[in-house]
Amino acid sequence: MKNIIKKSITTIIIMALALTLAMPVTAQAAKKKTPKISKTKVTMTITKKKTKPAVQLKVKNVSAKNVKWTTSNKKVATVSKNGKVVAKKKGNAVITVKVKGSKTLRCKVTVKDNRKPVTKKPNPAPKPDGECEHNWVQKEKVVGTKLECSCGLLFDNEEKWYEHCDALMENGLENCGVSILEITKTYYECSKCHKTK
Ligand SMILES: [Zn+2]
Numbered sequence: 001m002k003n004i005i006k007k008s009i010t011t012i013i014i015m016a017l018a019l020t021l022a023m024p025v026t027a028q029a030a031k032k033k034t035p036k037i038s039k040t041k042v043t044m045t046i047t048k049k050k051t052k053p054a055v056q057l058k059v060k061n062v063s064a065k066n067v068k069w070t071t072s073n074k075k076v077a078t079v080s081k082n083g084k085v086v087a088k089k090k091g092n093a094v095i096t097v098k099v100k101g102s103k104t105l106r107c108k109v110t111v112k113d114n115r116k117p118v119t120k121k122p123n124p125a126p127k128p129d130g131e132c133e134h135n136w137v138q139k140e141k142v143v144g145t146k147l148e149c150s151c152g153l154l155f156d157n158e159e160k161w162y163e164h165c166d167a168l169m170e171n172g173l174e175n176c177g178v179s180i181l182e183i184t185k186t187y188y189e190c191s192k193c194h195k196t197k
């Protein structure tokens with residue numbers, strides 16, 4: 001009789017111990033479940049020495065076999081099946097990672113190219129109006145960007161395109177392509193004194 005009581009007390013203690021030990025573990029497991037991309041934004045610069053800069057992206061809290069990487073613009077940046085992003089040329093691309101049974105994650109990639117020397121404009125001292133016989137040359141400047149989806153729709157910003165793309169991907173589309181359109185404005189610059197109008 002004594003023995004049985006002792007035994008059950010020990011069992012209760014062991015069970016209580018097991019519970020306290022198990023609780024933080026379950027809390028951690030719950031926290032682990034949200035897949036997270038290692039970077040949501042990345043800038044790579046192509047230089048003379050480094051013509052193909054690369055970056056390794058990872059999705060935390062998910063097995064590598066359950067993710068699928070795609071790029072919106074192969075000409076700008078490619079992505080391997082393991083998430084290695086390689087810059088190809090100047091521009092923008094969005095790397096999309098489809099996580100099995102979970103949400104789609106993205107990383108915005110900006111590729112810069114500093115191989116071309118920046119041509120410096122001659123900057124003569126501005127002369128007072130009237131002294132220069134202006135020679136107006138039509139020029140263009142970039143005033144903004146828009147995103148053009150591969151389906152032809154235009155979007156003001158990435159968030160709006162993401163929403164549209166998410167909806168398409170929920171309906172089974174593998175990947176959404178996008179190109180960045182530059183909105184330009186025409187202006188005139190004098191080729192002699194560089195005054196603009
Ligand atoms: Zn002028």
Ligand SMILES: [Zn+2]
Nearest residue numbers: 149150151153
């Ligand atoms: Zn579209």
